[in-house]
Amino acid sequence: MKVATWNVNSIRTRLDRLLAFLDREQPDIVCLQELKTTAENFPTEAIEAAGYRCAVHGQRTYNGVAILSREKPVEISRGFGDTAWDDQARLVGATVDDIRIYSAYFPNGGEIGSEKWAFKLGWIERLRQFLQENHRPKERLLICGDTNVALNESDVANPDKWADSVLFAEPARDAIRGLLDWGLVDVFGRLNPRGGVFSWWDYRQLAFPKGDGLRIDHVLATEPLASIASEARIDREERKGKQPSDHAPVLAVFG
DNA sequence: ATGGTTGCTTAGCAA
Numbered sequence: 001m002k003v004a005t006w007n008v009n010s011i012r013t014r015l016d017r018l019l020a021f022l023d024r025e026q027p028d029i030v031c032l033q034e035l036k037t038t039a040e041n042f043p044t045e046a047i048e049a050a051g052y053r054c055a056v057h058g059q060r061t062y063n064g065v066a067i068l069s070r071e072k073p074v075e076i077s078r079g080f081g082d083t084a085w086d087d088q089a090r091l092v093g094a095t096v097d098d099i100r101i102y103s104a105y106f107p108n109g110g111e112i113g114s115e116k117w118a119f120k121l122g123w124i125e126r127l128r129q130f131l132q133e134n135h136r137p138k139e140r141l142l143i144c145g146d147t148n149v150a151l152n153e154s155d156v157a158n159p160d161k162w163a164d165s166v167l168f169a170e171p172a173r174d175a176i177r178g179l180l181d182w183g184l185v186d187v188f189g190r191l192n193p194r195g196g197v198f199s200w201w202d203y204r205q206l207a208f209p210k211g212d213g214l215r216i217d218h219v220l221a222t223e224p225l226a227s228i229a230s231e232a233r234i235d236r237e238e239r240k241g242k243q244p245s246d247h248a249p250v251l252a253v254f255g
Numbered sequence: 256a257t258g259g260t261t262g263c264t265t266a267g268c269a270a
Contacts, residue, residue: 007269009261009262010262010263011263012262013262013263034270035263036263037263038261060263061262061263061264061268061269062263062268062269062270097267099265108269108270110269110270115268172266202259202260202270203259203260203261203270204258204259204260204261205258205260206259207259207260243261246260246261246270
């Protein structure tokens with residue numbers, strides 16, 4: 001089973017790239033983030049024509065997540081089921097072939113110390129609580145998406161420069177470690193322990209040509225799936241060319 | 256040096 005996760009930064013702008021990606025990679029599951037549109041305006045027909053079903057949790061202008069799957073998604077969930085945390089469309093879940101899958105767009109966090117920063121840390125803690133209440137580490141479960149956090153020094157090209165940013169500050173890394181402590185594995189990190197591979201480069205200041213990247217997109221799997229992961233890679237080519245997303249897709253193969 | 260780019264929506268915000 002091949003799984004991909006990709007922050008497309010607007011599904012409408014990136015539709016042609018997505019369709020070419022689906023044709024080239026033939027993934028079984030694709031988790032998308034930052035759709036920046038409603039479910040009503042999501043390009044469901046074009047994606048179904050490519051052979052995928054869609055579970056969409058959309059929102060106008062901001063956020064928005066989806067799961068694309070070859071097989072029919074069932075038990076589709078949107079958000080945590082907690083009105084205190086569900087104003088923004090950042091989490092969609094579906095069961096496909098007895099695997100529980102979530103596509104997640106973690107909050108960016110704005111600036112350290114801001115309200116958005118507190119929201120980011122609270123949201124990740126809310127996700128940990130959601131897992132504790134609804135799932136078990138022995139289940140076959142995947143959380144894929146833009147975590148907006150780099151976990152390790154080797155996941156940041158210039159760790160000193162980013163040490164005090166919302167993407168790499170210790171409290172954010174600690175929050176992610178809380179998810180790992182519950183029972184999730186950073187699949188790419190396990191299969192590529194040397195690091196130095198990134199998934200996001202800022203559009204500004206020539207970050208991509210300068211190589212100033214971070215690995216902030218993750219395939220997180222419970223051990224029953226992580227233990228059968230055979231390959232994980234990042235499609236860096238997708239960051240090149242005309243109208244790229246600022247994120248590259250992360251792919252993992254199970255079994 | 257507080258810069259720079261992209262997308263949505265339409266001048267300002269978010270990333």
